Amino acid sequence: LLKTNGFNAIRSSHNPPSSALLEACDRLGMLVIVEAFDQWNEPKENRLEGYQRFFKEWHAHDIAAMVRRDRNHPSVIMWSVGNEIPEQFRAGDIGMKLRRAVLSHDTTRPITQAICSDWGRVIRNWDELSDPAFAHLDVAGYNYLPDKYQTDHARHPQRVMYGAESFPKNGLDYWTLVEKHSYVIGDFVWSGMDYLGEAGIAHAILSDQPDRFFMSWPWFNAWCGDLDICGFKKPQSYYRDVLWGRSQIEMFVHTPIPRGLTEIISGWGWPNELKSWTWPGYEGQLMQVSVYSRCERVRLELNGRVVGEQPVSEQTKLAAGFEVPYEPGRLRAVGLIKGQIAAESTLTTCDQPKxxxxxxxxxxxxxxxxxxxxxxxxxxxxxxxxxxxxxxxxxxxxxxxxxxxxxxxxxxxxxxxxxxxxxxxxxxxxxxxxxxxxxxxxxxxxxxxxxxxxxxxxxxxxxxxxxxx
Missing domain, CATH: 2.60.40.10 (Immunoglobulins)
Known part of the structure; x- marks a missing residue:
C-alpha cells in the first residue's frame, strides 16, 4: 500500500519491526530505518510504565537482538537508537554507548536518532545547546524542525540530515528543503497510515467543539495517516501525489461549515474535504473547492460554465481555492501550461444508492x-x-x-x-x-x-x- 502510494522508505517508530515486515520490504524494494527505543533512563511526561524501567539492564541485550536478527535484510539502511528521548541533549555518554553497542554487531550501516525540540531552554538556545544530541550520529533525524536544517548545516557542513517526522499539512515545506539541499536526504511524514491509539491527534473540528491534543471518546485512532486504517487514500495522499509529481491535478470539496463557525485543524490534521460533488440538501450554498496542481494555472468549470481561473505555484502551496454554489452535475478542474490543457480532474454527482x-x-x-x-x-x-x-x-x-x-x-x-x-x-x-x-x-x-x-x-x-x- 505504501509503495503503491509513492513512499519508498519506512521508519519503524518506535520499536523494531516484525520480521514479516522486513521480508516484505526486501521483496518490494522499500528502505527501512530500524528503531530500538522510545525511552532511555527517563520517562516521558511522567509515564512511569515505559521502557525506562528496563533500559539499564536490557538495552545492550535488546540492541544485540535487534541488530543480529535484522542485519541480513537488504532493506535495512540505518539503525536508530532512539526517538524524542527526554535526556537527548544531556546524555551524550549514553548515545555513545548505544553507538558502540550497535557497531559491535554491524559496522556496515549508519547510526541515527530522531531528535526533537525540548520546548524549553535548548530550543531557545539551539546553536549553543543542541550539539550533544547529535555527537554519536552518522545521520541526523529531525522531528518537526525544518527551520534548523540550514542553520545547522552552516555550523556543521558535513552533517547529513533528514526529516524523521513531519506534519502532513506542511508537506510542501518539508519536501522543498529535500529537493533544494543535497544534505537533506529525505522526509518521513507522521504518519504513512492510520493506527490505533493517540486518538484524534489529527483532527479538523468546528470552532464550537472542544479542541484537545488527544480527542476524547469515541475517537480511537490517530487519523494522521496518508492512508486510513483500511488502506484507503485520504486527501493528503492525493496532495502528496501532486507534490511528488505522481499526479498533475487533484480536486476536493470541503464539507460545509455552518455560518459563524470556522475550522480548527490540529498540527497533524488536514481540512475536512472529500473527493465528492454529491451534496444533497446544500443546493445553492457556496462550497469550498480546492484544486491541487503543479500546472501553471487551474480553471474550474461547473456543468460546462467557467467558474474561475487561478495561478498555482509553490507560493500558493500548489493549491487554488474556489467558492462554488452547489448544483448537481459535473465539476471539472483543468490544469493549464502555457495556456494549453495539460491535465484535468472531474467530480460527478452520484445518483441514489443502488x-x-x-x-x-x-x-x-x-x-x-x-x-x-x-x-x-x-x-x-x-x-x-x-x-x-x-x-x-x-x-x-x-x-x-x-x-x-x-x-x-x-x-x-x-x-x-x-x-x-x-x-x-x-x-x-x-x-x-x-x-x-x-x-x-x-x-x-x-x-x-x-x-x-x-x-x-x-x-x-x-x-x-x-x-x-
Missing part, C-alpha cells in the same frame, strides 16, 4: 491460515460510482473453505468490534478480510444491506507452497 460492490485484492490465495484476502466493499449507484456520503450497515456471511477474519471502516471516531459480521460504511465503503481454513476450494463472501442489491465475491484457495517464498 447496490453493493465487492472488489478483492486477489482472486486466488494459498491454503495457509496466514494468507489473507482483503475485500473492499462500496456503496455504488447504478453507474458503479461510489457514493462518498453513504453510511450503510453492511452484513457479511461466508461459505466455503474460509471465514470472515475481520472487518473495518476508515472512520476514526465510530468504534466497533472488528470481528462481528457487520460494519457501517464510512465515506461509502468498508473492508472485509477473509482467511482460509487450510483446505483447498472456494471462499464465497456475501454482503447485503437494507434497500440495496447484495453482492458476492469468490476467492479461489489453492494448495499452499511446501516452502515459503
Amino acid at each position: 447496490k453493493l460492490k465487492l472488489m478483492a485484492d486477489r482472486s486466488t490465495i494459498r491454503a495457509d491460515r496466514n494468507d489473507l484476502a482483503y475485500v473492499t466493499v462500496e456503496v455504488v449507484d447504478a453507474n458503479d460510482r461510489r457514493i462518498p456520503n453513504a453510511e450503510v450497515l453492511v452484513r457479511f456471511s461466508v461459505s466455503g473453505v474460509g471465514e470472515l477474519l475481520a472487518q473495518a471502516s476508515g472512520s476514526p471516531n465510530e468504534p466497533a468490534s472488528f470481528q462481528t459480521p457487520e460494519r457501517k460504511t464510512f465515506e461509502g465503503r468498508c473492508l472485509a478480510i477473509l482467511r482460509p481454513s487450510g483446505e483447498t476450494g472456494d471462499i464465497v463472501l456475501l454482503a447485503d444491506a437494507d434497500g440495496l442489491e447484495s453482492a458476492t465475491v469468490s476467492i479461489r484457495v489453492r494448495q499452499a507452497d511446501s516452502v515459503w517464498r
Whole structure:
C-alpha cells in the first residue's frame, strides 16, 4: 500500500519491526530505518510504565537482538537508537554507548536518532545547546524542525540530515528543503497510515467543539495517516501525489461549515474535504473547492460554465481555492501550461444508492491460515460510482473453505468490534478480510444491506507452497 502510494522508505517508530515486515520490504524494494527505543533512563511526561524501567539492564541485550536478527535484510539502511528521548541533549555518554553497542554487531550501516525540540531552554538556545544530541550520529533525524536544517548545516557542513517526522499539512515545506539541499536526504511524514491509539491527534473540528491534543471518546485512532486504517487514500495522499509529481491535478470539496463557525485543524490534521460533488440538501450554498496542481494555472468549470481561473505555484502551496454554489452535475478542474490543457480532474454527482460492490485484492490465495484476502466493499449507484456520503450497515456471511477474519471502516471516531459480521460504511465503503481454513476450494463472501442489491465475491484457495517464498 505504501509503495503503491509513492513512499519508498519506512521508519519503524518506535520499536523494531516484525520480521514479516522486513521480508516484505526486501521483496518490494522499500528502505527501512530500524528503531530500538522510545525511552532511555527517563520517562516521558511522567509515564512511569515505559521502557525506562528496563533500559539499564536490557538495552545492550535488546540492541544485540535487534541488530543480529535484522542485519541480513537488504532493506535495512540505518539503525536508530532512539526517538524524542527526554535526556537527548544531556546524555551524550549514553548515545555513545548505544553507538558502540550497535557497531559491535554491524559496522556496515549508519547510526541515527530522531531528535526533537525540548520546548524549553535548548530550543531557545539551539546553536549553543543542541550539539550533544547529535555527537554519536552518522545521520541526523529531525522531528518537526525544518527551520534548523540550514542553520545547522552552516555550523556543521558535513552533517547529513533528514526529516524523521513531519506534519502532513506542511508537506510542501518539508519536501522543498529535500529537493533544494543535497544534505537533506529525505522526509518521513507522521504518519504513512492510520493506527490505533493517540486518538484524534489529527483532527479538523468546528470552532464550537472542544479542541484537545488527544480527542476524547469515541475517537480511537490517530487519523494522521496518508492512508486510513483500511488502506484507503485520504486527501493528503492525493496532495502528496501532486507534490511528488505522481499526479498533475487533484480536486476536493470541503464539507460545509455552518455560518459563524470556522475550522480548527490540529498540527497533524488536514481540512475536512472529500473527493465528492454529491451534496444533497446544500443546493445553492457556496462550497469550498480546492484544486491541487503543479500546472501553471487551474480553471474550474461547473456543468460546462467557467467558474474561475487561478495561478498555482509553490507560493500558493500548489493549491487554488474556489467558492462554488452547489448544483448537481459535473465539476471539472483543468490544469493549464502555457495556456494549453495539460491535465484535468472531474467530480460527478452520484445518483441514489443502488447496490453493493465487492472488489478483492486477489482472486486466488494459498491454503495457509496466514494468507489473507482483503475485500473492499462500496456503496455504488447504478453507474458503479461510489457514493462518498453513504453510511450503510453492511452484513457479511461466508461459505466455503474460509471465514470472515475481520472487518473495518476508515472512520476514526465510530468504534466497533472488528470481528462481528457487520460494519457501517464510512465515506461509502468498508473492508472485509477473509482467511482460509487450510483446505483447498472456494471462499464465497456475501454482503447485503437494507434497500440495496447484495453482492458476492469468490476467492479461489489453492494448495499452499511446501516452502515459503
